[in-house]
Amino acid sequence: MKIVVISDTHLPKRKKGLPPRLIEELKNTDLILHAGDWQTLDVYRELQSYGRVEGVYGNVDDQEIKAMFPYKKIVEILGYKIGITHGHGKGKTTEQRAIETFKGEEVDCIIFGHSHIPVIRYERDILIFNPGSPTDKRRQKLFSFGVISLSDKIMAEHIIFNEGQQ
Template identity: 50%
Template sequence: MIVGVVSDTHVPGKSRGLPRELIEGICRADAIVHAGDWLTLDVYEELSAIAPVYGVAGNGDGDEIVRRFGWKTTVELGGVRIGIVHGHTGKGRSTPERARLAFADERPDLIVFGHSHIPLLEREGPTVLFNPGSPTDKRRQPRYSYGIVTIRGGSFEAEHRFFSNRS
C-alpha cells in the first residue's frame, strides 16, 4: 500500500494550485493523508480524485474545514495505526513534541503532522514522527516536499520526496 503524505498546502494562499511534482508523485497512491492547512476544500476534492483522503484541520483553516475534519484523528491503513494532527496546539515546546503528546495515550505506529513546514522523520520509541514539509511554502527550507509511506504486511517505511519548482 502506498500512502501520499502532505501538509501545509496553503492553496490558494501560497500557490494557485497543487504543484505538478506533488500530483505526479502521489498519482499511484492508495490513500492520502493531509496534516492540515488546506485553506480550501478544493484541495480535498483534487486529492480525492486520486485516492481516499484522511486529514485534519490546521491553524490556517476555516470553520468549514474544522467541522469536516476536526483537529486530530487516527486511522488504520494496511495494519498501521496512523495518528494525524497539525501540531499547532497542545502541550510541548516544539511542533514535534506537541504532535507526539497529542497521541500520548494512543501510541500509534506513525504520527503525521505539519505546521512547521520542516520535513522530519524521526523514531521515538515505538513511534515514528513524520512531517512531510510543504509542497507550496518551503519557508527557510532548501526545497519543497511531501512524503510517501509504503506499507507492507503491517510494517512501513516513510520517506520524503523533495523538489525545487512548484509549477
Template identity: 50%
Template sequence: MRILVMGDTHMPKKGETLPHILTEQMKRTDHIIHTGDWQEKWLYDEVCSYAPVTSVYGNADGDEMKAFLKRTETFSLGGVKIGIVHGDGEKKTTEKRALDTFDETYDCIVFGHSHIPYLRYHGKKLLFNPGSPTDKRKLPYFSFGFLTVIKNSLQAEHCFFNLEGHSF
C-alpha cells in the same frame, strides 16, 4: 500500500495549482494523508479525486474546513496504527505536541504546522512531517512524503523538489 503524505498547502495563498511532481505521484498512490492548513475546500475536493483522503484541519483553516474535518484523526492500514494532527499550539515544540497527542499504541504520528520535514523514531513510534509542497519557507526545497505499509511494517521517506519539478 503506498500512502502519499502532504500538508501545509496554504492555497491559494501559496499557489493556484499543486506542483506537477505532486499530482503525478497522487495518481499512483493508494491513500493520501493531509496534515491540515488546506485553507480552501476546492483543494480538498481536488485531492479527493486522486485517492481516498484522511485529513485534519490546521490553525490556518477556517470554519468551512472545520465543519467537516477534525483536529485529530486515527486509522489503521495494513496493521499499522497511524495518528494525524496538525501540531499547532502553545508551549513545547511542534514535535513534542504531536507526540503528546497520541498514546503509545500508535506506530506512527503524522503532523505538519512547522513546514519542516521530519522523520525520526521516538522509541518505537515514528514521527513524520512531510514538510510543504507549496510553502518551503526558508528551506532549500519543497517536500511531501510517502509511507509504505508492507506486512505490518512501515517505511517512510521524503520527496524533495525545486520549482522546476526536479526531485532530490
C-alpha cells in the same frame, strides 16, 4: 500499500495549485493523508480526484474545513495505526505537541505539519513524520511531501523537489 502524505498546502494563498511533482505521485497512490492547513476545500476536492483522502484541520483553516475534519485522527490501515494532527498550539515545539496529542494511545506513526520542516525519525518504536510543504517551503531550500509504504513494516521517505521540477 502506498500513502502520499502532505501538509501545509496553503492554497491558493501560496501557489495557484498543486505542483506537478506531487501530482505525479498522487496518480499512483492508495491513500492520501493531509496534516492540515489546507486553506480551502478546493484542495480537498482536487485531492479526492486522485483517491481516498483523510486529514485534520490546521490553525489557518476556516470553519468549513473544521466542520469536515477533526483536530486529530487515527487511521488504521493494514493493521497499522497512523495518528494525524497539525501540531499547532502553545508551548513546546511543534513536534513535541504532536507527540503529546497521542500520549496514551497506541500508534505506529505520528504525522504532523505546521512547521513546514521535513522530519523523519523514530521515538521508541513510533515513526515521527512531518512531510514539510509541497507549496510553501518557508525557510527550507526545497519543497517536500512524503510517501509512506506499508508492507511487513512501515517505511517513510521525503520527496524533495525544486518548484519547476517534474
